[in-house]
Amino acid sequence: QQQVKQSPQSLIVQKGGISIINCAYENTAFDYFPWYQQFPGKGPALLIAIRPDVSEKKEGRFTISFNKSAKQFSLHIMDSQPGDSATYFCAASTSGSARQLTFGSGTQLTVLP
């Protein structure tokens, strides 16, 4: 019930294309959904996050779409660039005393020039 399932495992997109990564969860107590970007040899860095009271959040080329009834959320990267090539992780946490993030398994994105 604590799992966050992420797909696809890897994604190859042409420069200028749209990258879409999907996540699904079971625990209805989750109420905070961040996305992290990780480059090789580095720690994850927060990219964008959403609470379940909104269905979409956009920051620059990055958009989160959230479907509460389906318990799914996705990351859209518009106009993908080679510099976006990295591993992307979705995550979720609850408002309870624990602040732990439950991470998806990651998507390795490659944007071809």
Next chain:
Amino acid sequence: NAGVMQNPRHLVRRRGQEARLRCSPMKGHSHVYWYRQLPEEGLKFMVYLQKENIIDESGMPKERFSAEFPKEGPSILRIQQVVRGDSAAYFCASSSRGTITDTQYFGPGTRLTVL
């Protein structure tokens, strides 16, 4: 304006030895989290600490692993009698308030290899 610092960046230990991983949170942050990342997998929560207190250790293996965050100095993740299965990247994150929307800033990680 240093970020989260972790050392060492790479650590090699033989089976049965002890591993000590250090994490210095961002300035002004008093909440520290440790995560473990196995190859080709996402990060798994281990423990959440505030200064001098363990708040949540539900992700920590019951044996051989311990963590502390003293009043002065860095947070330490200690692994006793390491085994090959402990080989992983260990990341520490810190936050300022510990609220749900409070960003967790991650360090560069310590990559532990057990021979």
